[in-house]
Amino acid sequence: MKSININFENKTIEMTKAFANKARRYGSEEYKEMLSACQAFPTYKLITKTPTKKSATAMKGLTYDFMEKYIKVHNADLLPEFYTLTGKDSADEFAVSASYGEVRQWFLNQFDTFSRVRIDAILGKHAA
Numbered sequence: 001m002k003s004i005n006i007n008f009e010n011k012t013i014e015m016t017k018a019f020a021n022k023a024r025r026y027g028s029e030e031y032k033e034m035l036s037a038c039q040a041f042p043t044y045k046l047i048t049k050t051p052t053k054k055s056a057t058a059m060k061g062l063t064y065d066f067m068e069k070y071i072k073v074h075n076a077d078l079l080p081e082f083y084t085l086t087g088k089d090s091a092d093e094f095a096v097s098a099s100y101g102e103v104r105q106w107f108l109n110q111f112d113t114f115s116r117v118r119i120d121a122i123l124g125k126h127a128a
Helices: 017-023 029-040 064-074 076-086 100-110 116-127
Strands: 004-007 012-016 045-049
Touching: 004 029, 012 017, 012 029, 017 029, 017 045, 064 076, 064 100, 076 100
Parallel strands: 012 045
Antiparallel strands: 004 012
16 A cells, blocks of 8 residues: 555554545545445545755755865865766766765765755854
């Protein structure tokens, strides 16, 4: 059951919005799965969970410039790899580079001790 979760503490049967939409179609596999869960837990309340939105300010300020400066200070050996990912190692302005999300993920993987809380704290100091 990927889209249905039984929450024993709250006595609820939780499902995603996408699953709930499919379960509305009588006779569908999702409908049968939902019906089975409701029969197994008749006193539980059926609810639709919406995904939590990530804060718009999360990782705000984590720019290529910030990453480059951080790498220079903490592990300069990674600069060539960073430049390759961002396309800065080529004189060709149309050089293939990774997307921002891929570069950000690479950066966070390289500095795994660099937690989200710590990033927000550091970026908050620079924004002020």
